Amino acid sequence: MKTCLKSLAAGLLLGASLAAAAGPLPSWNQDSAPRKALVAFVEKVTQEGSTDFVPPAERIAVFDNDGCLWSEQPFYFQAFYIFDRIKALAPQHPEWATEEPFASVLKGDVKSALAGGEHGLLAMAAATHAGLTSEEFSASVNDWLATAKHPVTDKAYTDMVYQPMLELLDYLRANGFKTFIVSGGGIDFMRPWAERIYGIPPEQIVGSSLKAAYEVRDGKPVIVKLPELNFIDDKAGKPVGIHQHIGRRPIFAAGNSDGDFQMLEWTTSGEGARFGLLVHHTDAEREFAYDRESPVGKLNKGLDEAPRRGWSVIDMKNDWKTIFP
Amino acid sequence: MKTCLKSLAAGLLLGASLAAAAGPLPSWNQDSAPRKALVAFVEKVTQEGSTDFVPPAERIAVFDNDGCLWSEQPFYFQAFYIFDRIKALAPQHPEWATEEPFASVLKGDVKSALAGGEHGLLAMAAATHAGLTSEEFSASVNDWLATAKHPVTDKAYTDMVYQPMLELLDYLRANGFKTFIVSGGGIDFMRPWAERIYGIPPEQIVGSSLKAAYEVRDGKPVIVKLPELNFIDDKAGKPVGIHQHIGRRPIFAAGNSDGDFQMLEWTTSGEGARFGLLVHHTDAEREFAYDRESPVGKLNKGLDEAPRRGWSVIDMKNDWKTIFP
Numbered sequence: 001m002k003t004c005l006k007s008l009a010a011g012l013l014l015g016a017s018l019a020a021a022a023g024p025l026p027s028w029n030q031d032s033a034p035r036k037a038l039v040a041f042v043e044k045v046t047q048e049g050s051t052d053f054v055p056p057a058e059r060i061a062v063f064d065n066d067g068c069l070w071s072e073q074p075f076y077f078q079a080f081y082i083f084d085r086i087k088a089l090a091p092q093h094p095e096w097a098t099e100e101p102f103a104s105v106l107k108g109d110v111k112s113a114l115a116g117g118e119h120g121l122l123a124m125a126a127a128t129h130a131g132l133t134s135e136e137f138s139a140s141v142n143d144w145l146a147t148a149k150h151p152v153t154d155k156a157y158t159d160m161v162y163q164p165m166l167e168l169l170d171y172l173r174a175n176g177f178k179t180f181i182v183s184g185g186g187i188d189f190m191r192p193w194a195e196r197i198y199g200i201p202p203e204q205i206v207g208s209s210l211k212a213a214y215e216v217r218d219g220k221p222v223i224v225k226l227p228e229l230n231f232i233d234d235k236a237g238k239p240v241g242i243h244q245h246i247g248r249r250p251i252f253a254a255g256n257s258d259g260d261f262q263m264l265e266w267t268t269s270g271e272g273a274r275f276g277l278l279v280h281h282t283d284a285e286r287e288f289a290y291d292r293e294s295p296v297g298k299l300n301k302g303l304d305e306a307p308r309r310g311w312s313v314i315d316m317k318n319d320w321k322t323i324f325p
Numbered sequence: 326m327k328t329c330l331k332s333l334a335a336g337l338l339l340g341a342s343l344a345a346a347a348g349p350l351p352s353w354n355q356d357s358a359p360r361k362a363l364v365a366f367v368e369k370v371t372q373e374g375s376t377d378f379v380p381p382a383e384r385i386a387v388f389d390n391d392g393c394l395w396s397e398q399p400f401y402f403q404a405f406y407i408f409d410r411i412k413a414l415a416p417q418h419p420e421w422a423t424e425e426p427f428a429s430v431l432k433g434d435v436k437s438a439l440a441g442g443e444h445g446l447l448a449m450a451a452a453t454h455a456g457l458t459s460e461e462f463s464a465s466v467n468d469w470l471a472t473a474k475h476p477v478t479d480k481a482y483t484d485m486v487y488q489p490m491l492e493l494l495d496y497l498r499a500n501g502f503k504t505f506i507v508s509g510g511g512i513d514f515m516r517p518w519a520e521r522i523y524g525i526p527p528e529q530i531v532g533s534s535l536k537a538a539y540e541v542r543d544g545k546p547v548i549v550k551l552p553e554l555n556f557i558d559d560k561a562g563k564p565v566g567i568h569q570h571i572g573r574r575p576i577f578a579a580g581n582s583d584g585d586f587q588m589l590e591w592t593t594s595g596e597g598a599r600f601g602l603l604v605h606h607t608d609a610e611r612e613f614a615y616d617r618e619s620p621v622g623k624l625n626k627g628l629d630e631a632p633r634r635g636w637s638v639i640d641m642k643n644d645w646k647t648i649f650p
Contacts, residue, residue, distance in 0.1 A: 180528075187569070187572070188572070203572055203573070204528070212569065214562075214565050216590075221587075236538070237539075240537050240548065244555070247527030248528070262539055269545070269546050
């Protein structure tokens with residue numbers, strides 16, 4: 001039996017070294033600086049006996065979603081969902097014909113509809129999501145994703161995820177990390193599909209939310225969404241959301257905009273080995289190019305501060321061989 | 326190699342069947358009805374091909390803490406912590422000498438101090454926890470637990486956990502369940518020690534909370550507790566807390582008081598195999614005996630409705646061979 005185990009172990013080791021030869025993160029340019037830094041980080045925190053070793057339970061990795069795991073241009077995909085909900089519900093809301101931002105949505109004037117920024121979007125979310133049960137809302141999101149197409153690429157939204165980031169999620173999990181989403185997007189908007197697309201289960205998703213209530217309707221217990229804001233998981237809200245949901249400081253954080261600044265700051269200012277990663281959208285041909293002046297996904301302070309904080313910045317055009325799967 | 330694998334597999338199977346012969350849940354009376362029901366439930370939801378099979382990702386099990394995983398008499402252990410904080414902070418708060426409920430705490434009049442119920446306790450928590458950083462608060466809880474003793478048993482509080490429930494947590498996890506705490510107690514009060522004592526990591530704990538803020542103090546990022554209530558995770562709040570944190574309906578819920586009623590109702594009204602479990606405190610000699618009239622951990626509606634809802638009720642005196650480890 002002992003010999004048996006040895007030969008089995010040798011076989012497993014052989015398999016592992018073959019995989020290592022092919023290399024993790026195959027869609028990344030193999031010599032790119034962020035890829036090298038990622039591999040060096042994962043190797044040092046997983047090497048038992050190393051001064052940088054981190055026990056598996058503490059290998060918490062957090063990822064922004066919009067612009068970090070999937071695209072966010074010309075504006076957040078959840079906004080398209082909300083606009084479609086507004087159009088579907090308009091017959092029941094004649095007052096929306098003159099009430100902003102609904103009137104602009106119904107006229108197809110996206111720019112005016114989004115003039116209210118994040119808070120305007122939240123007001124639209126509250127107006128169109130409230131009253132739905134948790135199960136009705138999940139079904140509505142899944143139904144929409146099954147048919148909706150992106151206005152520029154004509155792809156399904158869930159096909160606009162970044163292949164190199166999917167590989168990074170897998171690579172971290174294969175090395176004992178627990179991967180979380182920490183997004184300004186709606187927590188209940190992401191949960192119905194994130195497990196299928198990213199391998200991230202609902203309980204590892206942190207996001208913005210409306211309040212909810214528990215009630216028994218006609219003998220059937222339900223969770224109902226209320227038209228009242230619960231939490232905005234953006235900027236300084238991200239470390240707070242991480243604290244309330246996860247309860248410990250991550251050792252790895254990835255984002256792409258100044259809305260992720262505090263999350264990266266909180267993550268990388270802890271003791272021991274830490275990793276901060278920014279996705280810089282530099283590829284106008286294969287995706288979109290934007291940064292310091294963009295109304296969606298503005299990345300200004302992060303670009304300025306990344307070097308002195310030791311954060312890695314991905315140049316999508318040059319560091320990624322593939323963008324979408 | 327093939328023969329090798331076969332003999333290895335046979336060895337593993339032998340090990341597994343020996344463990345099965347010893348039986349799961351050794352501190353439970355082997356013939357007790359709740360133990361039999363638990364084993365039958367776990368076997369059917371884990372048997373692939375069975376109509377009751379539940380994929381591992383959906384095997385979510387939630388547990389109340391006070392009175393379910395550890396004792397809660399003569400009152401919630403967190404209240405003892407809060408009282409000790411009030412005594413420690415009193416020199417900085419001369420106004421507490423006359424201000425209720427602080428004055429009663431300082432006079433040692435526990436009954437009056439607790440007259441305000443849950444809300445009074447939360448006010449005391451807010452007054453004594455606010456301003457602490459998340460790290461200072463964790464350290465304060467751990468320091469307190471290291472020396473504090475229960476007034477009746479003289480045990481450390483973390484030694485007053487229920488051995489049969491520790492075995493149940495292990496048994497469920499060994500069968501692919503993810504175990505969560507969903508407690509009316511403070512989320513940040515449980516997190517510093519629940520992983521060590523229960524094997525439940527911080528990210529799988531749901532509880533009541535104060536609001537928090539992120540700030541950079543003297544160049545060092547911190548999360549600071551605010552003197553403002555964020556969420557009460559009790560009664561109808563429990564299914565809401567489950568929804569916001571976990572994002573899917575559990576298939577297993579354990580509690581011990583009417584504060585857990587809605588959590589069990591929400592859990593067991595889903596489709597497919599479900600399990601509701603109530604711990605009934607019937608053992609005045611080895612622990613405490615209380616139910617319908619108890620100011621702490623009142624169990625009245627639950628006892629009435631358990632039979633028709635198919636919930637199992639543990640009779641601590643007769644079903645458990647051991648109470649504390």
